[in-house]
Amino acid sequence: MIDFQALAKSFDTPLYVYDFDHIASRYDELKKAFSGRKSLISYAVKANSNLAVIGHLAALGAGADCVSIGEVRRALMAGVPKYKIIFSGVGKRDDEIREALTSDILLLNLESEAEMGRVEAIAAELGVQARISIRVNPNIDPKTHPYISTGLHENKFGVDIETAKRLYIKAHQSPHLDPVGIHFHIGSQLTELEPIKEAAAIVADLVRSLLAIKIELKFFDVGGGLGIVYDDEETIAPYDYAQAILSTLQGLDVTVVCEPGRYIVGNAGWFLTRVLYEKVNEGKRFVIVDGAMNDLLRPSLYNAYHRVEVVGKSGNESEADIVGPVCESGDFFAKNRPLPPTEPGDLVVVHSAGAYGFVMASNYNTRPRPAEVAVEGGRVRCIRQRETFEDLIRLEKMCL
Structure with missing residues (x-):
């Protein structure tokens, strides 16, 4: 106590008081849930960005999901290896894109064709190939608070399935882009499993269609959003969560990336x-x-x-x-x-x-x-x- x-x-x-033993326990639960598959538990830094919190998770083996260049800097400073850092977010400035590319992090997660154009141009300017993923909006209702719903077409996040496929073909043809992953995240404080499984199935089918045209993705990023108990919520068990996602990935050799934030520290x-x-x-x-x-x-x-x-x-x-x-x-x-x-x-x-x-x-x-x-x-x-x-x-x- x-x-x-x-x-x-x-x-x-x-x-503010934080129980670091509880944080370690929650991380271990998720990592164990995905143990049957190649996986990366990439902590969503925006949930709690204290350097000690990030460093504690880095020591356990966690990566970092960052939504600003400041969070990328925090992750690097706290000891997260650069090859475990993802830079997401709807709006990235040119200087942020440039810094992320020169920092050689795992990948940049893109949310629009316009953003992909900026990343391609800056990568060409720097003479590098930018590793990217594209955030797909599967148009699934997450059954959560509207302010933290992100998976519907009415939300500002990601692109629809057909646009995503076109962008992957375009990126595959570019000498300055390397499409290595795909991403979706339908919302936060999720307490129902079916919307997560449905979204994973839609995105997994897109990965298969890309594989059929020789575009092979390495990372299947399922986002975060697992709910916690504030009052009397019935939450999703990590094992059930993992099994629902893994059940959609038959025939795909991908590393599953999970980006918990609230679940770890809430x-x-x-x-x-x-x-x-x-x-x-x-x-x-x-x-x-x-x-x-x-x-x-x-x-x-x-x-x-x-x-x-x-x-x-x-x-x-x-x-x-x-x-x-x-x-x-x-x-x-x-x-x-x-x-x-x-x-x-x-x-x-x-x-x-x-x-x-x-x-x-x-x-x-x-x-x-x-x-x-x-x-x-x-x-x-x-x-x-x-x-x-x-x-x-x-x-x-x-x-x-």
């Missing part, structure tokens, strides 16, 4: 915040804490549910909104949640905050971002110091 009270006392609040993290005081407005109860939407945005952005616990308190519960100091009505962690009576200084723990927590934090209202702490084998270490006011203004210049 992690002693949240001790951590809050040592590092103050608001605070339930490995907690957000700690302290009660400042309570207030009641005509019967409406508010528990005001020192953390805010700038620290953990998911409840405000997605109306996302996170389990909330007041450490050491129980009984006499009544409904309350847990809110922060930011000057926005959207600044809340939970609404109408049964809570025991609280007092100033009580510690509140927001569960399942390891993914899309700190990485989406901001300095809104000139609020320094929290510290981050890792717990591994009973050992505690600070992996990011709390920001100071001086950190916030360091790059600003006054015009006098």
Whole structure:
């Protein structure tokens, strides 16, 4: 058990806490699930990009799925081998493409014909052959939140099957492009297996049709998106997930690439915040804490549910909104949640905050971002110091 009270006392609040043993366990579960096939578990850096987190996974053998050149740099700095790094994303600047090519990473994952044209031109300029994959949009409804759905034609991601086939033929004919992989990702927080299997089958059929015209792909990238438990969700077992995908790959000699993010780190993290005081407005109860939407945005952005616990308190519960100091009505962690009576200084723990927590934090209202702490084998270490006011203004210049 992690002693949240001790951590809050040592590092103050608001605070992020990560269980590195849990992270290792989740990685091992997925790697084992795909053990019957050549595979690469490529951690989705956007879920939690702390260098210590990436480095911990790199030491276990993970690759990195990156959606900015900054994430590519983080992955390299954290020890991920360049041949295990994928650079994805809808919009890549020319300088980002150039840096990725000169860094000689595994491949660039492309999302449009226009982007492929830029990569081809820059590769020609550099005198290299760019290893690429193309993101295919299989038009499958992932049955998830619309903001994190990515596999429908109405979403901005990828290209349709026919366009993808044409682009692969074009890339195969180019002296500056080397089409080595194919990619799809239908959404995040997926809790139903059938849409994943259906998407894999569609994309696998495309791979077979390409093989028939002598275009042989090496990497079959299934994206990420495996859901976790925030409340009472029934999630997909890693073995079932792997078997559903592998069942679509008969006759194909490909390395399966899986890009988990939330699945690896989501339930490995907690957000700690302290009660400042309570207030009641005509019967409406508010528990005001020192953390805010700038620290953990998911409840405000997605109306996302996170389990909330007041450490050491129980009984006499009544409904309350847990809110922060930011000057926005959207600044809340939970609404109408049964809570025991609280007092100033009580510690509140927001569960399942390891993914899309700190990485989406901001300095809104000139609020320094929290510290981050890792717990591994009973050992505690600070992996990011709390920001100071001086950190916030360091790059600003006054015009006098």
